[in-house]
Amino acid sequence: MDVGVPTTLIYETHSTTLDNENGIATGWLPGELSEEGRRHAVDLGDRRRGAVDIVFSSDLHRAMKTVELAALGVPHLVDWRLRECNYGELNGTPAAGLAPRDRWIDQPYPGGQSYREVLELTRSWLDDVKRWYGERRLLVVAHSANRWALQHLLTDVPLEELVDAPFDWRPGWVYEI
Known part of the structure; x- marks a missing residue:
């Protein structure tokens, strides 16, 4: 493997769900894409087709x-x-009830996880990707907590600055690792 060739990691959030539209914190529940979300998923394909090697x-x-x-x-x-x-007992409840989220960085949600635990799982995944999928263009489709974890791990932005920042959707975040 040529050490000088970077791995490109493109992060995209999953498409809009019915819960997103209704202000519900889905957490570990499955979630169902809304009609708008289905359109956004097709748009994601149009935007990234031919630009990635693996998802x-x-x-x-x-x-x-x-x-x-x-x-x-x-x-x-x-x-x-x-x-x-995993918001534990708060999976499927109004998202407003999770605020402020910075209190859950190190303390797990009741019956769930902390954001630091999500960060460590994401770190484990990222370590495996670096080892096994270097020099490729990767697309990751996941959730807000994973985006915060990746941004923290790859750009050193503190979690405290990320978890309560307003969500500003955009067509992907690109990192070279």
């Missing part, structure tokens, strides 16, 4: 369905370590 996603339904509808024509590997934070 990784969470094993939660909403992420896998996003990849399926994107129809990128490359291998799709599913990894449970890319799941959203």
Whole structure:
């Protein structure tokens, strides 16, 4: 492997769900894409087709369905370590009830996980990717907590600055690793 050739990692959030539209924190529940979300998944495919070698996603339904509808024509590997934070007793409740999220960085949600635990799972996944999939263009379709973890791991932005920042959707975040 030529050490000078970077791995390109493109992160995209799963498409919009019915829960997203209704202000619900889905957490580890499957989640169902809305009609708008289905359109966004097709748009993701149009945007990334031919630009990636492999896709990784969470094993939660909403992420896998996003990849399926994107129809990128490359291998799709599913990894449970890319799941959203488990909000435990708060899975499926109004998202406003999770705020402020910075209190859950080190303390787990009741019956769930902390964001630091999600970060460590994402770190484990990233270490495996670096080892086994270097010099490739990777697309990751996952959740907010994984985006924060990747941004922290790859750009050193503190989690405290990420978890309560307003969500500003854009067509992917690109990192070279």
